[in-house]
Structures are given as C-alpha cells and as structure tokens.
Amino acid sequence: MVRFSVGSDGRFNLPGKTAFVTGGARGIGFALARTLHAGGAKVVLSDIDGPAVIQAAATLGQERTMGVAVDVTDRVSLNAAVEAALERFGGLDIVVANAGIAPVPAATVLTTDQAVFDRTLDVNLFGVWNTVQATLPQLIARQGHIVLTASIYAFLNGAATAPYAITKAGVESLGRALRTELAASGVTAGVLYPGWVDTQLVHAAIDADPIASRMLDELFPRPLARRVTADEVANAAVRGIERRAARTVVPKRWLPLLFMRGLANPLLDHLLDGNSKVQKALHDLEMRGRPAAERSGRVETSPERRTTG
Ligand SMILES: NC(=O)c1ccc[n+]([C@@H]2O[C@H](COP(=O)([O-])OP(=O)(O)OC[C@H]3O[C@@H](n4cnc5c(N)ncnc54)[C@H](O)[C@@H]3O)[C@@H](O)[C@H]2O)c1
Numbered sequence: 001m002v003r004f005s006v007g008s009d010g011r012f013n014l015p016g017k018t019a020f021v022t023g024g025a026r027g028i029g030f031a032l033a034r035t036l037h038a039g040g041a042k043v044v045l046s047d048i049d050g051p052a053v054i055q056a057a058a059t060l061g062q063e064r065t066m067g068v069a070v071d072v073t074d075r076v077s078l079n080a081a082v083e084a085a086l087e088r089f090g091g092l093d094i095v096v097a098n099a100g101i102a103p104v105p106a107a108t109v110l111t112t113d114q115a116v117f118d119r120t121l122d123v124n125l126f127g128v129w130n131t132v133q134a135t136l137p138q139l140i141a142r143q144g145h146i147v148l149t150a151s152i153y154a155f156l157n158g159a160a161t162a163p164y165a166i167t168k169a170g171v172e173s174l175g176r177a178l179r180t181e182l183a184a185s186g187v188t189a190g191v192l193y194p195g196w197v198d199t200q201l202v203h204a205a206i207d208a209d210p211i212a213s214r215m216l217d218e219l220f221p222r223p224l225a226r227r228v229t230a231d232e233v234a235n236a237a238v239r240g241i242e243r244r245a246a247r248t249v250v251p252k253r254w255l256p257l258l259f260m261r262g263l264a265n266p267l268l269d270h271l272l273d274g275n276s277k278v279q280k281a282l283h284d285l286e287m288r289g290r291p292a293a294e295r296s297g298r299v300e301t302s303p304e305r306r307t308t309g
Helices: 027-038 050-059 075-089 114-142 162-185 200-207 210-219 230-243 252-273 276-295 303-308
Strands: 018-022 042-047 065-069 094-097 145-149 188-194 247-250
Touching: 018 027, 018 075, 018 114, 027 042, 027 050, 027 094, 027 230, 042 050, 042 075, 050 065, 065 075, 075 114, 094 114, 114 145, 114 162, 145 162, 145 230, 162 188, 188 230, 200 210, 210 276, 230 247, 247 252
Parallel strands: 018 042, 018 094, 042 065, 094 145, 145 188, 188 247
Antiparallel strands: none
C-alpha cells in the first residue's frame, strides 16, 4: 500500500514544501507561484525571460523564493535550473509544468507557418516533457505532485489554432499516463485545464487579431467565453495540488464538456462544419495567410495570382 505524504487532515500541505514553476515570470505561472508562496511553500520561479523572472521572484520576498532563467525546450538549461533549485532548497515536492505559448498569427492548417508550428510544439509539448523528465527523480524522492498545464483546447475543436490544440491534447495525455505510471511510487500527477484567462497570451493571440476575435465570438457564446483572471486559475490549481487532484478545470462551467466530450464533441464538430459564420472566419484567415504560404512555396500559387502576376 502506497503511503502519500499528506497532512493529518488528508491534505498535501504547502508549508515546508518546495515548488518549481515554469513560465513563472507572469500570467498563470506567476499567480500560481505567488499563491503557493502565500500558502507557505518555497517557490522556484523559472522562465525564459531571465530578468523578468528574477524581478517577479523578488516581489515575493527573498526568504522562500528564487528566480531562475530557463528555456524549457533546452534540457541542459532545465537541468541547470533544477540543480540551482536543489542547491538552494534541497529538493522538490511540487512541479508545475506551465510555460507555454500560443501560435501567432492564428491560421488554418494549410497556411500555418512551419516555424510557428515547430516552436509551439517545442515549448508546449516537448517543453512539458522535458520539465517532467528533468524533475521526476526529485518528486519520486519526496512523493511529490506534478501539475501539467493543458487547456480546454485539450478537448475543444482546435480550428484556427491547431498547433496549440495538438499540444494541449498531448499534455493531457501525458498527464494521464504519468498519474497511472506513478501510482505505485506515491507521486501524483494532475492536469490543469484553464478556459480563457486574461493574460498576455490571449492578448497577443486573440485581442490583437480581429479575425481570431471574430472566430471566437462565433464559436462560443459570451458566458462560455468569459475570461477568468490568472489569480482565479491559481487559486483553483493550488486547491487541486492540496488534494493531489487528477484534474482541475477553471472555470467550472467547462466541467460538463470535459466529462461529456465523447458524446458532445462529434455533435459540436458537426455544427462547426456547417456554421457559415465560422466558415467565413476560417476563409478570411486562409486568405490572410495565403500570400506568405505561397511565397514560402508551401502552398501552390492560386491560378488568379498566377495570371495577375
Ligand atoms: N491565457 C489563457 O487563456 C490560457 C488558457 C489555457 C491554458 N493556458 C496555458 O497556461 C500557461 C501559461 O500561459 P499564460 O496565459 O500565463 O501566458 P503568459 O504569456 O502570460 O505566460 C507564459 C510564460 O511562459 C514563458 N515562456 C514562454 N516560452 C518559454 C520557454 N521556452 N521556457 C520557459 N518559459 C517560457 C513566458 O516568458 C511567460 O512568462 C500556458 O501553458 C498556456 O498555454 C493559458
């Protein structure tokens, strides 16, 4: 029988624990680090933006925090960050593999720039894989808990943002496999599914892009698409960590679709295929992305273009 390291009330208590958070300079990662710190944990904030993450860590105080530059796509950089964390705090109990990006600009599969696709997979999927592999031995040593930040796009139709949806479905799959593989070790893994959150990621990917904004408005009725704050996500995620939860969905209005997706997704996909406003937005995205795709030789120049030179 596995004995988890939990408090007398059955909770995985934060005081004295050490947490390692990637993408910790801002947004959800920073809010999570701040909430874990407020709950008594020591926190290592890591981010590709070195100066910003050191500054972010400093705002939490000196005693139980450190900021470290890390690129999650680079195993050497990750190993060095974990080493630095161990030197300072002696071990890891909680890991949040959270660093992520959204593909910009939004595009159809036909017109997505290859470099954008590669980078999205590198950070969101391989970056999470790297973070898991670099930290797992430490978590096993302390029977810790790891959270993988996925998204509702793990189960929503990813039209216009396929690279992102692919990575988030992959992260969900990784989290489920991990939880089962680790069950005998006393380590637990959980998947975090935020809806839309008011952070720079959505500002860059949606707010700055009129077609992406229109597409979202067509796809999701207002109450469903209403954004939550990074703090709301952090509070729910930390409650999930304390329970060693397998799944944390924020906001909760997405829970029914998470559980009903086997039935609901085929129907929703069918509705999208026939929705003229969604199809018009996709057409406009395609037209916008086509010239660059043609120039790069990925898409054949259309006959009209050929004749008009
Ligand atoms: N904002 C949303 O609506 C939303 C919804 C669902 C899931 N998410 C996920 O939440 C996570 C955090 O997103 P956010 O909204 O806080 O975005 P954000 O852009 O505010 O923060 C992301 C952080 O990750 C860092 N980062 C990017 N590439 C990195 C790399 N290679 N190595 C290390 N750090 C790197 C950035 O510098 C930044 O500080 C992401 O995985 C994102 O996909 C966000």
